[in-house]
Amino acid sequence: MKLEESLRREPGERPPPEGMTVRRPHRPGRPRAEYRPHVQTAGDVEWLRRHRVPAFLLTAEWVSRSGYPVRFQPWLAVPSGLAAKITSDFRLLPVRDPGLLEAPGLAELVTLLLRFDPLAARVVAVRNRGRIDPYELYRRVRNEGAERAATKVRLQELVPELPRVGEPLPLEELEWIEKNNPALPEPA
Amino acid sequence: MTEPEVAAADAILARHGVRYVVIGGQAIARKAATATRDVDVMVATADYRRTLDELRGERDLAFDWDDGTLARFRILSLGGVPLDVLDAVTFAGHGPGEEFFRFLLEEASEDTDGIRYASPELVWYTRLLTKRWRAYAEKIVTNVLDGLSPGRLERVEEIARRFGTEREMRERIAYVRAELARPDLESLRSSE
Helix, strand or coil: CEECCCEECCCCCCCCCCCCEEEECCCCCCCCCEEEEEECCHHHHHHHHHCCCCCEEECHHHHHHCCCCEECCCEEEEEHHHHCCCEECCEEEEECCHHHHCCCCHHHHHHHHHHHCHHHHHHHHHHCHHHCCHHHHHHHHHHHCCHHHHHHCCHHHCCCCCCCCCCCCCHHHHHHHHHHCCCCCCCC | CCCHHHHHHHHHHHHCCCCCEEEHHHHHCCCCCEECCCEEEEECHHHHHHHHHHHCCCCCEEEEEECCCEEEEEEHHHCCEEEEEEEHHHHCCCCCHHHHHHHHHHHCEEEECCEEEECHHHHHHHHHHCCCHHHHHHHHHHHHHCCCCCCHHHHHHHHHHHCCCHHHHHHHHHHHHHHHCCHHHHCCCCCC
């Protein structure tokens, strides 16, 4: 599969699992069958990723392991061009840059969190200060246009080059939020 | 299912005969996304001092501080998870703390597995009334993205009117509504 305006099966590729995609009627001038993914499970997301479709399931477990214990229903992050062409039982989190979803690490996690939980983004960034590449975080935040959320939670402390957009929250309040949610103990 | 942090707090508070309601993130967690570890409980004003005295003698707690209406302990068996005890008078406006605690018990909380949890709108009200309300406003936005209806803000306004805090709350609720209206959040909103 490859991401165009929609998903199309490439020559020689096996069809997707039954129930996971809806085959669109063939349109004149369109050489290959067009599919609309219906994503219901983490396995479906893995299937898409194996077929080079940039989709990523952002789970509370990943955020908790990264230093901010939290509970939320998973978000399915997909490129914004694909968001309208996908149906899912997961909530969709459209992103501008498909590269954000290729091999997400801590910088990408912080950038995704900025979209819906900037306080969590800050705590993950602060608690992983030595492990996040500031250049990578700068690039990801700029590509997603998340400068306002980044400013709100003072990510310039980690990436001074990030442009300031809007007003930051008071530092004391941010530190209070962090103190109230200690990281999970390291597994034995 | 009762979260382990709440279960631990409940066991301690029950040992000391403390009447309380869970507020804060652990109360919200039953309905929407939240950070999960710390436990906030509210007690009646008449019980606040006695509760602190009792808990200071508890083996599974370390006492951190008390500012007169909010005290922080740490649950040792959970590696130091904060347990905050709040005096209801903090949120009672010009009225007595007893009235606010009675309202919380009778009209703004519900029982789950034998533990009483505040409603989301009561939690939002308490959060917006604190001095750190801007950071808590962010949490309210996250709760709405996670499916809680922004219509609950009207209930927050009702609570504020009832306790005479509507003047200070007006600006804060308007701030939350303005944040919720941001165009970048539109595609992320789901409904309750």
